[in-house]
Amino acid sequence: MTAAAEQASAWLRNFTEQRPSAPWARELKAAAFARFGETGFPTTHEEDWRFTNVAPIARTVFSAAAPAEADAAVLAPFAEGVRLVFVNGLFASAASEVPPGVFAGNLTEEAAAYLGRQAGLDAPFSALNTAFLADAAFVRINRGVVVEQPIHLVFLTTANGVAGPQAAHPRTLIVAGPDSQSTIVESYIGAGSYFTNAVTEIAAGPGAVVDHYKVQMESLESFHVGSVYAGLGRSANFTSTSISIGAALARNDVTVTLAEGSEAGLNGLYLANGSQHVDNHTTIDHAKPHGTSRELYKGVLDGKATAVFNGRILVRKDAQKTDSKQTNKNLVLSDDAVINTKPELQIFADDVRCTHGATIGQLDAEALFYLQSRGIGKRQARSLLTYAFAQDVADRVRPKPLRDWLERILIEKFHERPY
Amino acid sequence: MALLEIRDLHAQVGGRELLKGIDLTVNAGEVHAIMGPNGSGKSTLAQVLAGRELYAVTGGQVTYQGKDLLALSPEDRAREGIFLAFQYPIEIPGISNQYFLKAALNTVRKHRGLPEFDAMDFLDYIREKVDLMKMETALLNRPVNTGFSGGEKKRNEIFQMAVLEPTLAILDETDSGLDIDALKLVASGVNLLRGPQRSMIVVTHYQRLLDYIVPDYVHVLAEGRIVKSGGKELALELEKSGYAAFGIDEVEEAVGKA
Structure with a gap:
């Protein structure tokens, strides 16, 4: 066979x-x-x-x-x-x-x-x-x-x-x-x-x-x-x-x-290290008028990790007055990590507001130096800045036990607690 | 022994030489003003002393408390008592000012062989500094410099200095972008921190700041070299006749941003 x-x-x-x-x-x-x-x-x-x-x-x-x-x-x-x-x-x-x-x-x-x-x-x-x-x-x-x-x-x-x-x-x-x-x-x-x-x-x-x-x-x-x-x-x-x-x-x-008139908020946080591969595909289908969508996905990649973000936003012909915003931000901590990010907007209505943005960045050298210049070691400074990057998605987690758990996980991942 | 001895210091960025042989001696408790036009290398000198890797030191020595300063990492310099007040303080969303200060203070205390502060000790300590510097406590809970006005950022730098109690403070254009009221506030904070065991290097383009932080010595920097040194009256002279009278051309700002 x-x-x-x-x-x-x-x-x-x-x-x-x-x-x-x-x-x-x-x-x-x-x-x-x-x-x-x-x-x-x-x-x-x-x-x-x-x-x-x-x-x-x-x-x-x-x-x-x-x-x-x-x-x-x-x-x-x-x-x-x-x-x-x-x-x-x-x-x-x-x-x-x-x-x-x-x-x-x-x-x-x-x-x-x-x-x-x-x-x-x-x-x-x-x-x-x-x-x-x-x-x-x-x-x-x-x-x-x-x-x-x-x-x-x-x-x-x-x-x-x-x-x-x-x-x-x-x-x-x-x-x-x-x-x-x-x-x-x-x-x-x-x-x-x-x-x-x-x-x-x-x-x-x-x-x-x-x-x-x-x-x-x-x-x-x-x-x-x-x-x-x-x-x-x-x-x-x-x-x-x-x-x-x-x-x-x-x-x-x-x-x-x-x-009609519905609201969708899509938040995402993906952390990948070693040889992990993580792929996030989202589709927001504005089928009717007056819909609102807000999307924020953030990724932290280290080692040889690879990641994908594909954010599809479909605004159908009927869906006038759609208000949609998509953001994807990636923090790449190593030279070998790879991210493929792609917005995919398909807009068939004419009276809509749709924005999207994607960034891929490294830890800010000036921010690292700023922390070091206050006595904070380089490794701890990197952890702090990485945590800080992920913080705004963690802040959107409303159930306290889950938010506490996530903060603990982030701290374990990044070794440091900034609050 | 001098606190800081800079001998024939050369530094460059991207193959361009910005410091072309600086000599400077700072003793305990002295306040030295470094004045110069844009592009003279004064911010480069401040950042090189704090250990910014962007600048390559290509020659000379710097001795601080008898140690080879250039061999130390930026964090070790800070732990040994060097503090740089940034010309452009960095915004760090996601980390509270208070947490940042506690992390910084505890690494410095640990290095000095002092016990680390727990949350309660830290609050007591910080409250004292808040009162001293007349800081708004609300700023402590906000993310580091995020959404701060220009004046708030500069005051936050001086506040950090009050918390970390450095031996050598380097103030890089702490007056830039401040109106006169904000300038007075910042300067009075700095003056409160003056003392026989604390030296300062005050980098500025304008004499104005030196009306409020009165230096012991003034050095004029041009094209990467100290071209004139004197007492505080040198600053007034510069103010009156301008850099051109010293045969110094103002060139485009070349430092401070990577």
């Missing part, structure tokens, strides 16, 4: 050997697997994957993730509030106390009406995720309900005695009712060598406020491909914050579709 045929048959074997699906999910999963069979894994010949070579994923034979015992508390960023834990894609522990008007648990048939609506099956990794749909995090917030505490979804992948790399396909579905308010934190963590292929779908009803965080802290031997799809109702307000720190190869996609 050729390598390609061997992998295809491994995916087929994994697909057919799954636990029996719920009847309502069978058709969707079969369609998804068929779709993935047609496209296969993307190659660097495709524009969306030009700088990210997924051959290391495509040529690995993964076994389906097996149930495992794991102490998520040790690894998860914080333990306060409502929390669902998934280990190797399987539902492991439920939220202790769910506030009234909220459902947070494993997937139920009620989700069928929403599942796949945002994600579709066109993106190969999303199709693959859907084909392996089993357990999933399902969060529903009823109309007008305000949830104070963040709802924390933890996805842990661990080899735990199983030989060879495993693939897990975490799935999240968030249905935010009209005028509801909620904060969702997804954490991806793990140990060993594995492949996480995550898909999150968010349906925000009219006037809903959703503050979404994705924290990617996977093992440094792992692959992480994750897509967040959000569909916003009229005047909904959605904020996405994507923190990408772990994985040997990470690809984070965020796709947001706005309705």
Whole structure:
């Protein structure tokens, strides 16, 4: 058998050997697997994957993730509030106390009406995720309900005695009712060598406020491909914050579709060192008039790390009075790190305001000298300035436990605490 | 023994020689003014003494407290008691002024064999300095120099100097860009810090600053050399007759920015 045929048959074997699906999910999963069979894994010949070579994923034979015992508390960023834990894609522990008007648990048939609506099956990794749909995090917030505490979804992948790399396909579905308010934190963590292929779908009803965080802290031997799809109702307000720190190869996609008067804020922070590769692709689809979007992605690259930022902003013909601003800033600490940054603006309306800017810079020599001239050692000065660069994204993290955790991580990364 | 001995100091940037043999001796407690037109090398001298790597020292020696100053890193010079008040203080968004000062003060204290300050000790210490320098406490919580007015930046430099208590302070055009009220404030801060154990090198283009910070010695720098030295009356003479009377041409500013 050729390598390609061997992998295809491994995916087929994994697909057919799954636990029996719920009847309502069978058709969707079969369609998804068929779709993935047609496209296969993307190659660097495709524009969306030009700088990210997924051959290391495509040529690995993964076994389906097996149930495992794991102490998520040790690894998860914080333990306060409502929390669902998934280990190797399987539902492991439920939220202790769910506030009234909220459902947070494993997937139920009620989700069928929403599942796949945002994600579709066109993106190969999303199709693959859907084909392996089993357990999933399902969060529903009823109309007008305000949830104070963040709802924390933890996805842990661990080899735990199983030989060879495993693939897990975490799935999240968030249905935010009209005028509801909620904060969702997804954490991806793990140990060993594995492949996480995550898909999150968010349906925000009219006037809903959703503050979404994705924290990617996977093992440094792992692959992480994750897509967040959000569909916003009229005047909904959605904020996405994507923190990408772990994985040997990470690809984070965020796709947001706005309705009339809705607001989207996309924040991102990516840190890569050694031979890590991190790719952030965002798409903001202004489908209707009077939408506002603000995007700030910042990256810190060291060693031989490579990074990609591709920010697509689509303003459709109808979407007059769109107000959109995109910023991507990169701090490159070594001579060997590489960043490819590309804004991609497609504007079909004529009465809009869209701005974008990208910078790639090194630590400012004058600022370094300024700190040194006050007695601060060169290494500490570099750490301080690096922290200072990342600070404004960290400041936008609203849940305090998460912000504290992130600051701790940044300090550990950069050895210094500037406040 | 002199505090600072500069002998035949040469320095260049990008192959262009900016200091062409400087000789200067500063004793403990003395205030020396270095005057000169734009491009004379006075800012270069200030930055070379503080250890800016941008400038290559191509000849000469600098001895500070008996040590070879040129062999020390910028941070070690600071820890040994040298302080440069920048002509253009750097803005550092994302680091609070207070944190920055605490980090700086503790590295300096550690180097001097003193115990590091914890948050409480530091606050007590800093409050004293805030009162002394008549600083607005709000500036402490703001990011370093970020969004500060020109006057606030210069006062912040002198405030840092008060906190770090240097042995040799180098003031690089601390008067530039200040109106007369701001200038008086900054100068009175500097005067409070004068003492028998603290020497100063005050670099300026204009005599005006020296009305408020009265020097013991004045040196006129032109084209990378000290062409005239004297007492404080030399500054007044310069003010009256201008640099041209000394046969000095004003040339385009060549230093200060990389």
